[in-house]
Amino acid sequence: MIPSQxxxxxxxGCILKVxxxxxxxxxxxxxxxxxxxxxxxxxxxxxxxxxxxxxxxxITAQYxxxxxxxxxxYFSLAQTGKEEVDRFYSxxxxxxxxxxKLFQNGGN
Amino acid sequence: xxxxxxxxxxxxxxxxxxxxxxxxxxFTDMICYLRGANISAYDQEVVRQDLTEMVLSxxxxxxxxxxxIGEDYKAFCDNIIASLPPETARQKVIDFFDILxxxxxxxxxxxxxxxxxxxxxxxxxxTGRPLGFRIPISLGSxxxxxxxxxxxxxxxxxxxKKSFEIGKRKQTDRLNAVLISSGFMVVLLLIAWxxxxxxxxxxxxxxxxxxxxxxxxxxxxANV
Numbered sequence: 001m002i003p004s005q006x007x008x009x010x011x012x013g014c015i016l017k018v019x020x021x022x023x024x025x026x027x028x029x030x031x032x033x034x035x036x037x038x039x040x041x042x043x044x045x046x047x048x049x050x051x052x053x054x055x056x057x058x059i060t061a062q063y064x065x066x067x068x069x070x071x072x073x074y075f076s077l078a079q080t081g082k083e084e085v086d087r088f089y090s091x092x093x094x095x096x097x098x099x100x101k102l103f104q105n106g107g108n
Numbered sequence: 109x110x111x112x113x114x115x116x117x118x119x120x121x122x123x124x125x126x127x128x129x130x131x132x133x134x135f136t137d138m139i140c141y142l143r144g145a146n147i148s149a150y151d152q153e154v155v156r157q158d159l160t161e162m163v164l165s166x167x168x169x170x171x172x173x174x175x176x177i178g179e180d181y182k183a184f185c186d187n188i189i190a191s192l193p194p195e196t197a198r199q200k201v202i203d204f205f206d207i208l209x210x211x212x213x214x215x216x217x218x219x220x221x222x223x224x225x226x227x228x229x230x231x232x233x234x235t236g237r238p239l240g241f242r243i244p245i246s247l248g249s250x251x252x253x254x255x256x257x258x259x260x261x262x263x264x265x266x267x268x269k270k271s272f273e274i275g276k277r278k279q280t281d282r283l284n285a286v287l288i289s290s291g292f293m294v295v296l297l298l299i300a301w302x303x304x305x306x307x308x309x310x311x312x313x314x315x316x317x318x319x320x321x322x323x324x325x326x327x328x329x330a331n332v
Binding site for chain 1: 119120123126155157158159160162164165166167175176177178184187188190191192193
């Protein structure tokens with residue numbers, strides 16, 4: 001399990017990436033993340049993040065009819081969101097490379 | 109609450125009925141807590157709609173609210189509140205005067221209806237005696253109105269902020285409720301007893317017009 005403190009900084013970028021693949025909704029995003037190995041990510045965990053991403057203009061939301069009754073919120077990536085995904089991924093690669101270097105060569 | 113929020117509120121109220129008894133308590137606690145948050149009424153309803161959809165979808169999958177949200181409902185709500193823009197100062201002022209006008213119109217109407225002079229006026233009207241249109245406003249009724257409004261606001265605020273705690277320890281909460289309401293009754297009786305002196309008198313038609321004006325202002329502010 002990935003510690004929640006470690007997840008905090010990366011989850012938003014990962015959610016943006018999932019939304020970038022196709023228009024989707026909360027539960028589907030959490031299921032997708034689980035498939036990629038993000039265990040323990042419930043819809044409730046990502047809902048506040050989705051609200052924040054929407055407020056910051058990185059994603060847009062649209063309500064559509066759902067089979068259960070209330071309208072379901074579908075999210076898609078805004079232009080600024082696409083730029084943010086690229087920025088996040090390059091930052092991630094930089095971090096990953098630094099951590100890898102440290103752990104592979106740091107002991108020597 | 110503006111028109112958009114009211115419409116959403118109406119839809120949400122009807123959808124609430126589909127929430128199972130198993131999930132009802134946690135769901136109601138969360139909505140109650142969000143009601144007390146510093147976010148607009150419209151955002152509260154939007155979040156309520158989203159949560160309703162989440163819970164109903166979970167029910168359909170055979171899951172509970174706990175599996176969707178986790179066990180810390182308060183932390184979940186705090187995260188939501190932190191993700192939304194705070195209510196503007198303008199809206200807060202509007203909401204305050206809306207509640208104030210509404211409360212004053214209700215208390216004013218009760219005072220007019222319950223006044224001895226009103227009953228005498230109706231009696232004199234039936235028996236054909238000369239009519240007296242002035243009703244006295246006592247110091248006690250002015251202080252009581254202020255006390256009732258402040259107490260109501262404080263009680264509602266406490267209920268919303270402590271929604272995850274209130275009602276969980278049934279016996280203690282029941283005892284507290286009895287003690288607090290008894291305390292209120294004592295204070296109100298003392299105010300009524302010591303504040304019997306008439307502050308001023310007012311024509312009953314002017315009093316009715318003032319009550320009506322306050323109610324109209326409330327209706328206007330409620331739609332802003």
